[in-house]
Amino acid sequence: MNSLELALMGIKNLLRRKARTILTVLGVIIGTASIVVMVSLGLGMNKAFEQQLEEYGSLTMIEVYNNRGGYMVMSDSGESSSVPEGEVAFNDETISTFENIEHVEFALGMKRFDGTLYAGKLQSWAGIMAVDLEKFKKLDIDLSEGTMPSADGVNEVLMGFRVSEDFYDPNSRNPYSNQSSVDVMNTKLEVVPSSSYYDGKRPRGFVITPTGLTSEEDWDYAWDIFIDYDVFTKLKADFDRRNKNNDDDNGGRKRSRSNEDQDKYDQMKISVDDVKYVQEVQEQVKEMGYEAYSLTDALENMKQTSGLIQAVLGGIGAVSLFVAAIGITNTMVMSIYERTKEIGVMKVIGAELKDIKRLFLFEAAMIGFFGGVFGVVISYGISFLINSVLSGMSEGGGYYGVGFLSDIPYWLALLGIAFSTFIGLAAGYYPAVRATRLSALEAIRTE
Amino acid sequence: MTKHSEVVISVKGLRKVYRIGNEKVVALRQIDLDIHRGEICCILGTSGSGKSTLLNMMAGLEKPSKGTILIKSEAIEKMSEKQLAKFRQRNIGFIFQSYNLLSALTAIENVAMPLIFRGMPKALREKRAKKYLKMVGLGDRYHHKPTQMSGGQQQRVGIARAFVGTPEIVFADEPTGNLDTKTSIEVMHIMWRMAREKDQTIVIVTHDPEVALYADKVVNIRDGDIQSVEERPEDDVYEKFIKPYEESFITADDITEAASAAL
Ligand SMILES: Nc1ncnc2c1ncn2[C@@H]1O[C@H](COP(=O)(O)OP(=O)(O)OP(=O)(O)O)[C@@H](O)[C@H]1O
Numbered sequence: 001m002n003s004l005e006l007a008l009m010g011i012k013n014l015l016r017r018k019a020r021t022i023l024t025v026l027g028v029i030i031g032t033a034s035i036v037v038m039v040s041l042g043l044g045m046n047k048a049f050e051q052q053l054e055e056y057g058s059l060t061m062i063e064v065y066n067n068r069g070g071y072m073v074m075s076d077s078g079e080s081s082s083v084p085e086g087e088v089a090f091n092d093e094t095i096s097t098f099e100n101i102e103h104v105e106f107a108l109g110m111k112r113f114d115g116t117l118y119a120g121k122l123q124s125w126a127g128i129m130a131v132d133l134e135k136f137k138k139l140d141i142d143l144s145e146g147t148m149p150s151a152d153g154v155n156e157v158l159m160g161f162r163v164s165e166d167f168y169d170p171n172s173r174n175p176y177s178n179q180s181s182v183d184v185m186n187t188k189l190e191v192v193p194s195s196s197y198y199d200g201k202r203p204r205g206f207v208i209t210p211t212g213l214t215s216e217e218d219w220d221y222a223w224d225i226f227i228d229y230d231v232f233t234k235l236k237a238d239f240d241r242r243n244k245n246n247d248d249d250n251g252g253r254k255r256s257r258s259n260e261d262q263d264k265y266d267q268m269k270i271s272v273d274d275v276k277y278v279q280e281v282q283e284q285v286k287e288m289g290y291e292a293y294s295l296t297d298a299l300e301n302m303k304q305t306s307g308l309i310q311a312v313l314g315g316i317g318a319v320s321l322f323v324a325a326i327g328i329t330n331t332m333v334m335s336i337y338e339r340t341k342e343i344g345v346m347k348v349i350g351a352e353l354k355d356i357k358r359l360f361l362f363e364a365a366m367i368g369f370f371g372g373v374f375g376v377v378i379s380y381g382i383s384f385l386i387n388s389v390l391s392g393m394s395e396g397g398g399y400y401g402v403g404f405l406s407d408i409p410y411w412l413a414l415l416g417i418a419f420s421t422f423i424g425l426a427a428g429y430y431p432a433v434r435a436t437r438l439s440a441l442e443a444i445r446t447e
Numbered sequence: 448m449t450k451h452s453e454v455v456i457s458v459k460g461l462r463k464v465y466r467i468g469n470e471k472v473v474a475l476r477q478i479d480l481d482i483h484r485g486e487i488c489c490i491l492g493t494s495g496s497g498k499s500t501l502l503n504m505m506a507g508l509e510k511p512s513k514g515t516i517l518i519k520s521e522a523i524e525k526m527s528e529k530q531l532a533k534f535r536q537r538n539i540g541f542i543f544q545s546y547n548l549l550s551a552l553t554a555i556e557n558v559a560m561p562l563i564f565r566g567m568p569k570a571l572r573e574k575r576a577k578k579y580l581k582m583v584g585l586g587d588r589y590h591h592k593p594t595q596m597s598g599g600q601q602q603r604v605g606i607a608r609a610f611v612g613t614p615e616i617v618f619a620d621e622p623t624g625n626l627d628t629k630t631s632i633e634v635m636h637i638m639w640r641m642a643r644e645k646d647q648t649i650v651i652v653t654h655d656p657e658v659a660l661y662a663d664k665v666v667n668i669r670d671g672d673i674q675s676v677e678e679r680p681e682d683d684v685y686e687k688f689i690k691p692y693e694e695s696f697i698t699a700d701d702i703t704e705a706a707s708a709a710l
């Protein structure tokens with residue numbers, strides 16, 4: 001018997017007992033819908049976490065620190081200047097090592113220098129981040145104004161938006177209590193690449209040209225001034241030469257040449273091509289002996305929590321689908337009682353055992369399938385309702401802004417249908433086997 | 448009976464004992480019987496004599512307690528359920544006393560059913576089913592459901608269904624049991640015609656003497672034993688009943704009379 005004929009026969013059988021079929025399907029609909037909605041809430045929660053994290057920074061970024069960095073800076077003793085065995089370098093070679101890891105798009109080295117920023121009478125502490133501008137541009141930083149700097153212009157820099165807000169007048173009576181903002185984009189700014197406080201006469205620094213200001217939404221780059229690494233090191237070397245009598249010492253000059261090479265950077269960012277590889281890359285980086293952090297660490301934690309919640313919610317759904325499965329089995333067993341004679345006749349006039357078995361399995365699977373399809377459709381409806389209610393709440397409070405919403409990706413819909421069909425098949429197995437075991441003779445005799 | 452040389456069904460030392468609790472019911476004691484190709488064999492006997500039991504075992508619906516049944520030299524009592532189902536599909540047609548048509552299906556769908564199991568394409572099997580419905584005189588009832596037909600019409604659908612797959616053997620358990628005499632005679636005519644056309648073997652269980660008139664071989668059973676076997680010359684039935692009835696030389700009443708005379 002071919003499958004199409006079997007399917008037609010099965011569908012006819014189901015339609016013959018409409019009321020009961022519909023009621024059984026209804027059970028499956030409720031079961032499927034509850035599982036799908038429950039899982040969708042869990043998924044929505046994950047999605048909300050991700051969105052929230054996205055606001056703190058990019059999820060595909062790994063921050064890398066040299067784990068002996070602190071030790072080097074703190075110690076002034078001679079032994080610190082040589083790199084102890086087993087410790088790792090943090091230079092351009094490191095970058096190419098990172099970039100050779102699978103799924104890494106690029107690695108960016110950064111070094112922070114302390115500096116002071118002067119705008120007319122006002123001044124401010126400033127962190128100066130020396131970076132490779134070519135790669136820095138790829139970071140996808142939101143700007144509220146202007147463009148990204150380049151290495152070609154005259155000391156072009158990108159300003160973190162917070163930098164403009166902490167200026168003070170050192171000559172005022174109470175310099176730190178009334179801080180003022182400066183329109184950094186339109187003011188002449190001079191940088192002294194040293195954090196030492198200069199009483200009276202300050203050394204001459206260099207003028208910088210801000211080309212852009214970071215967006216107030218992006219807190220990752222809010223505090224610093226970003227400048228090209230090579231441009232800055234040259235400026236700093238000039239400055240240090242001009243002020244060599246000064247007792248300003250940031251430690252760098254004491255280091256041996258080789259050590260400076262080892263520690264060209266104090267921080268790196270690794271960009272990974274997809275969130276799902278971030279943990280993997282991060283592990284590899286850690287194995288090389290670096291400290292590595294990424295927002296996916298937090299995400300991982302949150303996912304564990306929401307996984308637990310999902311399991312509980314899914315479990316509730318599973319119970320109702322289990323009840324539905326019992327409903328299917330019950331319906332099919334009833335159907336066998338009703339159709340005993342029919343089954344017997346079919347056997348006598350030439351049905352093979354596998355035909356009978358397949359027929360019953362098909363009918364049960366169809367109940368599962370249609371229950372799944374309508375269940376998923378209804379889930380989308382419920383999901384829509386939940387989302388509109390939650391977003392309605394968020395208009396009032398704002399706290400629920402990200403709130404967890406229900407999210408049904410297409411794979412969940414397909415999985416829901418596949419699962420309920422499978423449940424139908426499993427529930428139909430016992431009745432199907434029973435139908436094949438039925439003695440044809442007994443079956444024909446029943447009236 | 449020279450023409451029917453090949454033995455299609457061979458029953459040897461067949462015994463069937465039913466056990467109900469501690470009690471034993473011997474339905475068949477010791478049956479030896481050969482049925483040849485193309486024969487119309489009638490198993491005649493009183494109620495409870497074991498006719499149905501014998502037929503069911505020959506059709507592979509029940510297992511014997513002892514003895515063997517060879518159909519086309521294959522011992523069917525040794526076959527598994529699965530093998531039996533396949534064997535029935537290919538070789539056996541069955542006509543029931545209570546018709547047993549599938550009530551949800553039309554005449555044409557009922558007749559086509561055995562062909563579906565064989566995997567015959569729809570167009571072909573509908574053509575086949577129509578042809579057989581025409582042969583049983585229901586050319587105008589293709590799309591009627593069983594409930595919309597009389598008993599005689601339903602049984603004719605049942606006959607078409609049994610013959611549609613051209614099985615070598617058709618078993619019929621009291622096919623005329625629910626029909627009046629005239630209808631019974633018509634049904635027997637149809638069965639006789641169909642069987643002869645393709646040289647098929649029919650085994651009919653009955654206690655209708657009219658039905659027995661159409662048999663080439665009549666096996667009388669009593670209390671689980673064969674009491675006598677009557678064989679008739681090959682053209683006897685045709686000459687005495689089929690031809691005269693079809694040409695309206697005799698009526699159903701004449702046949703009924705002949706039947707009671709034969710008793
Ligand atoms: N399943 C069964 N269980 C127990 N006893 C049975 C069973 N089937 C038949 N018998 C017994 O076997 C004997 C023969 O029964 P069978 O049905 O073959 O008779 P029959 O000749 O067909 O009678 P009828 O003309 O009334 O149909 C009877 O005594 C019956 O009680």
Ligand SMILES: [Mg+2]
Binds near residue numbers: 498499500
């Ligand atoms: Mg009987």
